[in-house]
Amino acid sequence: MTSTQISNRFQQHGIRHTRRREAVYRALCATRSHPTAEELRAMVLRDDCTLSLATIYSTLDLFCRQGIVRRMSMQGRADRFDSTTANHLHLRLEDTGEVVDVPDDVSRRILESVDPAILRSLERDMGVEVDEIEFSLVGRRRTEPVGLAT
């Protein structure tokens, strides 16, 4: 991802471009590990040489508010962040606290199996507006998968 591409993406979402923000976003996009704020900071610090935790948090907050990053809250652990905003599923591994992505085609098949008519009747019956379907699997690792990214 070039600097210009990131700039454009920020602009489209009403986010000012700064060096830190680019570094944070770039690092988050470069990994599939759904890092915590601290982990992400460590990644950024390898290239860029100052970045406080406060800035990480406020930057990630901003990204989430502007819809280019998703946040996952984990029981008793630090929040994890994901640069992919497309509605794919997560599999949470209870033993390690990791979150891994469910492959897109499988995510799509599962999400598409939910009948929109059910949701619409739910909205009507409960007097609410449903903005998002959050769907995650909880499991444990049995064998090492092949080619796990950083």
Next chain:
Amino acid sequence: MTSTQISNRFQQHGIRHTRRREAVYRALCATRSHPTAEELRAMVLRDDCTLSLATIYSTLDLFCRQGIVRRMSMQGRADRFDSTTANHLHLRLEDTGEVVDVPDDVSRRILESVDPAILRSLERDMGVEVDEIEFSLVGRRRTEPVGLAT
């Protein structure tokens, strides 16, 4: 729910019966509001006259470990707890932080629409064991529903 019924339920799940634990469990069962630890403590204190937060937390932890209570982690807010361990859906209202239950029949229709074969192939492909499907909706309230419990 009688004291004996609670005792039995505890025993089935390897939980010793004490006065506090009964009070906590009874209070949690009596509400549909998915209280936080503090809220639950306030409810219990109306009847029983001492109960520290530390006890609430350790009791709820125990209940969750033994599988008679479910815990929900909320971004930036205190955890909420649910006495219904059946796999029904939750609707999280972003504006208020409330969590309301999706009616059982609707929950069932949605959960049943997920093809178990997809999950099995996922387990095989990713080398994991899927223990649980966590599915929640995020939305906002539009009108007041009728008959909301405590």
Next chain:
DNA sequence: ATTACTGCAAAGGCTTTGCACGGGT
């Protein structure tokens, strides 16, 4: 020039821990 991003340190909220006491089996 104005606005708002950044770093630092301190405060804050929620939860857990350590230890002494009291209740449950």
Next chain:
DNA sequence: ACCCGTGCAAAGCCTTTGCAGTAAT
């Protein structure tokens, strides 16, 4: 009699806030 549940206070972790300095438009 033993074990563990309970209360209190203190510590802990993750996150936010306040403020002074600096960078972006």
